[in-house]
Amino acid sequence: MMNKVFSAEQLDIKDPLRDKAQAFSLPANTVYLDGNSLGPLPKAAKQQADDVVNEQWGKGLITSWNKHQWIHLPQIVGDKIGGLIGAKSGQVICCDSISINLFKVLSAALKMHPSRKVIATTRDNFPTDIYMVQGLLDLLGSDYSIRYVDEACIGSQLTDDIAVLMLTQVNFRSGNKLDMQSITEQAHQKGILTLWDLAHSAGAFPVSLDACNVDFAVGCTYKYLNGGPGAPAFIYVAKRHQAQYQQPLSGWMGHSSPFSFSPDYAGDNSVKQNLCGTPGIIGMSILDAALDVFEDVSLKAIDEKSKKLQAFFIAEAKRAGLLEKFSIVSPNIDNRGSQLAFAHDHAYAICQAWIAEGVIADFRAPNILRIGFAPLYLSFVDIEKAVASLTKIMNEKRYENDEFQQRQSVT
Numbered sequence: 248m249m250n251k252v253f254s255a256e257q258l259d260i261k262d263p264l265r266d267k268a269q270a271f272s273l274p275a276n277t278v279y280l281d282g283n284s285l286g287p288l289p290k291a292a293k294q295q296a297d298d299v300v301n302e303q304w305g306k307g308l309i310t311s312w313n314k315h316q317w318i319h320l321p322q323i324v325g326d327k328i329g330g331l332i333g334a335k336s337g338q339v340i341c342c343d344s345i346s347i348n349l350f351k352v353l354s355a356a357l358k359m360h361p362s363r364k365v366i367a368t369t370r371d372n373f374p375t376d377i378y379m380v381q382g383l384l385d386l387l388g389s390d391y392s393i394r395y396v397d398e399a400c401i402g403s404q405l406t407d408d409i410a411v412l413m414l415t416q417v418n419f420r421s422g423n424k425l426d427m428q429s430i431t432e433q434a435h436q437k438g439i440l441t442l443w444d445l446a447h448s449a450g451a452f453p454v455s456l457d458a459c460n461v462d463f464a465v466g467c468t469y470k471y472l473n474g475g476p477g478a479p480a481f482i483y484v485a486k487r488h489q490a491q492y493q494q495p496l497s498g499w500m501g502h503s504s505p506f507s508f509s510p511d512y513a514g515d516n517s518v519k520q521n522l523c524g525t526p527g528i529i530g531m532s533i534l535d536a537a538l539d540v541f542e543d544v545s546l547k548a549i550d551e552k553s554k555k556l557q558a559f560f561i562a563e564a565k566r567a568g569l570l571e572k573f574s575i576v577s578p579n580i581d582n583r584g585s586q587l588a589f590a591h592d593h594a595y596a597i598c599q600a601w602i603a604e605g606v607i608a609d610f611r612a613p614n615i616l617r618i619g620f621a622p623l624y625l626s627f628v629d630i631e632k633a634v635a636s637l638t639k640i641m642n643e644k645r646y647e648n649d650e651f652q653q654r655q656s657v658t
């Protein structure tokens with residue numbers, strides 16, 4: 248039997264998440280398809296920014312470290328994030344950036360595995376992940392090395408000289424999603440520790456770190472978690488590793504008793520050891536409020552809507568003849584994250600022309616038009632509008648205009 252075809256309006260009426268967009272402050276006449284790079288502003292975050300600056304800082308001054316729990320914020324927010332990535336309390340801490348957190352975790356993991364000297368990753372991993380390994384190897388000397396594994400068949404390339412397998416669950420360009428459960432299991436069979444980067448996973452679909460027996464994870468909060476530009480990142484250290492875990496950025500906030508001001512470092516025996524210097528309370532407090540958007544929605548519902556939005560985009564694009572003009576480089580729906588990647592020689596100019604029409608997506612070199620689907624604030628009508636404007640751009644060949652071809656933007 249043929250599936251009944253619903254209009255965008257009908258799909259919006261049936262959408263259980265349809266009211267969630269009201270939790271965000273979104274500009275008018277804009278379709279935002281770039282929440283996989285920077286999430287939009289939640290209204291609660293705006294309110295919190297005002298409160299943390301004017302009330303907590305302005306009036307509470309230093310007393311707010313206690314009165315407003317600033318001192319515990321990294322754990323409070325860490326546990327909130329933990330709830331969204333399948334981690335029981337006491338295993339996630341909010342701090343620093345992914346890059347810095349990778350340095351800490353990689354160093355600690357190598358120390359836990361002194362007889363092994365190889366860090367394995369994919370060549371198409373997000374560059375900062377690779378760069379941080381390169382910097383660390385430079386420090387450690389020539390005994391240590393990086394080894395690239397092919398994303399398509401990671402399990403068969405795992406050997407027992409690898410100390411850590413560092414993977415990003417969803418490829419930032421193609422959207423390819425790795426099987427966390429089976430890869431972690433295969434790595435463990437070879438005695439390899441796993442480190443997962445959840446930049447494109449957290450807040451996008453259910454992640455089950457504890458259930459998958461993951462060792463370590465990092466992630467950012469400015470994408471699907473809508474924490475704001477430069478919002479603090481997070482680290483997950485599985486409970487079973489916390490007693491042996493020793494990271495080298497031994498700042499006072501990671502000390503077991505920072506306010507004893509002892510001259511000797513004694514790292515806290517918990518995930519808290521990952522704190523280094525004073526946390527950026529304003530950004531973390533804004534993130535804390537942003538996370539409340541997730542309080543009454545399940546990641547399963549978010550994932551289901553994402554899949555429907557993506558399917559609707561593809562169906563509309565097909566109907567408009569766009570699929571003859573672009574090639575989809577993302578894998579099928581079950582093997583990709585909440586994004587679609589289309590390859591086109593003029594992808595940069597197409598993206599600029601789309602932005603000029605009020606549809607914000609992004610371009611990833613060399614030739615990818617990347618579309619992020621964030622179900623908390625995107626409607627099916629938004630998708631219909633986005634495809635209609637892309638169709639116009641393609642039919643009129645607007646990407647040939649000089650104004651769209653000149654490379655000006657950095658993101």
Ligand SMILES: Cc1ncc(COP(=O)(O)O)c(C=O)c1O
Nearest residue numbers: 344345346373415419444446467
């Ligand atoms: C997979 C992945 N890892 C890391 C980063 C960036 O890390 P950082 O928070 O250190 O800027 C990004 C994007 O910016 C990313 O897509």
Ligand SMILES: Nc1c(O)cccc1C(=O)C[C@H](N)C(=O)O
Nearest residue numbers: 283284285373419420446477658
């Ligand atoms: N972190 C970013 C930034 O500071 C500026 C502009 C973009 C970003 C990004 O998040 C890029 C993103 N990780 C990506 O997948 O392309």
